[in-house]
Amino acid sequence: MKQVHNATEQPTRGLAQDADDCLFDPRIRTVLSEFTLGSDTLTLEAAAAIRAASHSVERLRSRGAQGRGLSSGALDILIRLGATTGEALSIGDLARSADVSSRNVTGLVDTLEREGLAERVPDPHDRRSVLTRITPAGRGWLDTFREPVQRAMAGVFQGFTPADLTQLRHLCLRVVENQQRLEHYLAQTEDVLR
Known part of the structure; x- marks a missing residue:
């Protein structure tokens, strides 16, 4: 070999x-x-390779974010807030879009708020609710982070053609789709067995 x-x-x-x-x-x-x-062992090796690739990308992303004082989870929420055009989002909306629990997002928003990168604001349509939006400092933080992360990801995927990247994305999302389908089936089976 x-x-x-x-x-x-x-x-x-x-x-x-x-x-x-x-x-x-x-x-x-x-x-x-x-x-x-x-x-x-091919399917198990493929699963291990997905996990290893995910960890590699996450380590690189995390390294860049932590060098700037944020966990990768907080970075993910900040990027989601930055994708809005000044629109504030609920914790629930952020949790659904990030596919994590509301409790997890609450802690991440707490971190972003402490850093001055996000703020909680009253919901104009429901006075009992609070929304979260990115601050100007948060937008500035993303602006300084954007170019280095794009260069790092270009390095990670060096030698990949656009077709390779499209196929990689497609195959990874097929894994996600199959996992979701399997979880749905298992949940239905458990319901029947109860």
């Missing part, structure tokens, strides 16, 4: 190429082969 090298010609830790010149992690393959008692 030949070792694979990244764009800077430093060895990529532990990866190899198979007979079809496709990357794989021999350590993961060995562990999964033992786990499956010698059965096919």
Whole structure:
């Protein structure tokens, strides 16, 4: 097996190429082969590769955000607030769009508010509700963060063609779609068994 090298010609830790010149992690393959008692490991290796790729992107994104004082979760909420045109959003709307709990978003908004990057404002249509919007300082923060993160992501996806990126996006979202379908099926099955 030949070792694979990244764009800077430093060895990529532990990866190899198979007979079809496709990357794989021999350590993961060995562990999964033992786990499956010698059965096919391809789907489990694919799941492990998705997890590893996700962690790699998240580590890079997190590193840039934490260098600026924000967790990746807070950054995600700030980006969502920044995508609005001055419109304030409810915690529930933010939670649904980020696919996390309202409780989680409340804590993230608390952090953004402490940093002066977001603010809570009264809901003009419901005096019992509070909305969240980005502040001018939050927009400025995003402006300074935008270019470095775009350069970093360009580095992570160096050598990928637009077709590669489109296919990668499509395949990852198919995994998400299948997972959602499976969860729906399992929830229905559990309901029937109760």
